[in-house]
Amino acid sequence: MKPDKIKQVLNNIEKCQLCPIRHLVLFADLQADDFQCLNYPIKELKYKAGAALYKQEDTIDYVYTIRSGLVKLVHYLPNGSYRITRLLQQGDLAGIEALNSSAYLQQAITMQDTTVCKILVKNIQQLSLKSSHLYRQLTSQWQKVQSDADIWLTYLTMGSSRRRVANLLIYLANNKEPFFLPSREDIGALLAITTETASRVIADFKRTGLLNTKNKLATIDYTKAKLIQ
């Protein structure tokens, strides 16, 4: 092994093994010798709110693990309108379609300040063939994407707009409170309702005490949220 390669491996081992959210991420149960397969550095990056990790139809080189923050996957339509198809939080993977196709299918845009690990697709492809640990992580990520998509369809696209907003708030609060409350426009694009309707519902939830906000952070009253129909 060449000296600079050794340095690279040690560098990756150190970075990933000390990662505070390692239990959540792709490399969760990678072993020391697995890291020898990582020929390229893993880059840790910070993005401001509103930045694009990648754009629709960019060519594909990287997969991103979200370390903190919130990312939306946006699907633009030919007519100029758009839809948010997924939200990604800590531990989620952005751009896994990279593993099989040649262009990203959506844009990934940060909704608040976000830190990510940027991993070369090549690396993952090589490693996933050798390491059964990574393989398991990958399939469980795919699994999560699928079940999230079903939950989305089941809870965020049917019922009244009030019910849908309540379900979105419960979804957002599920991981941690206080949680980041998206803009009314994003709530609309998430639930297929207009910005105005999103605003009316949110304003109403605030008045009845179902929702409390401070800046863009929010908490909810679960009991009230579940009673909305």
Add this chain to the structure above:
Amino acid sequence: MKPDKIKQVLNNIEKCQLCPIRHLVLFADLQADDFQCLNYPIKELKYKAGAALYKQEDTIDYVYTIRSGLVKLVHYLPNGSYRITRLLQQGDLAGIEALNSSAYLQQAITMQDTTVCKILVKNIQQLSLKSSHLYRQLTSQWQKVQSDADIWLTYLTMGSSRRRVANLLIYLANNKEPFFLPSREDIGALLAITTETASRVIADFKRTGLLNTKNKLATIDYTKAKLIQ
């Protein structure tokens, strides 16, 4: 190798290598020696319309490759209502969540007469660690699930009910015409609209010649379908 194991392997090789839709399915580029890992028989089964491949919260033993027909994945809600979260056609895989979790997340119900290959989960788990061919097939299936889910969200849950129904018809016709036209109730559950609205739209499409039906088979006029707003 014991005689009956040899027989088993040969049986599987023969079955899968002669499969007329093999290019579409999970075992697409499996090599002869990969088949030695298949310790259990692959069962080929026929189901009548309306039968359940598996039910929500069944314990998981099998994955199903759809050989012909149409299958809906149904997600029931606590309040008794339900939503169809996905349609599966020739070449699609039902129950891949089996690979990672311990119970199915939905019910899989046939919408017309359907033939499937029933494959033991154990088999796939063993084989996917050894065969990079199967591994690639699996990741590309996951990929398809994800992009389908996004298309679903983008085209089948936003816009007017007429636009959504038109998009569903285009989706169904995309693979082959004539295609199976689902019941009005299923169209409703697919698009999050009521049965009555689905019926009104379909009846109207028939009157304007956008849609033609014979029994439960349908063809569409793409030009008209794309103009609906």
Add this chain to the structure above:
DNA sequence: CGGACGTTTGAGGAACATCAAAGCCTGTGG
């Protein structure tokens, strides 16, 4: 301060759900 941007609120109208009834196929049994 003024401008840009996001949020809130209002009035009117269109789209869709709801409730209800009638029509239409299909299969079954007299």
Add this chain to the structure above:
DNA sequence: CCACAGGCTTTGATGTTCCTCAAACGTCCG
């Protein structure tokens, strides 16, 4: 062969929800 029951589909009348267009309000920042 016809009658009829049961399921699915179509159609109608009515009410509610949500969209559209518009304006006012608040907040952040140069």
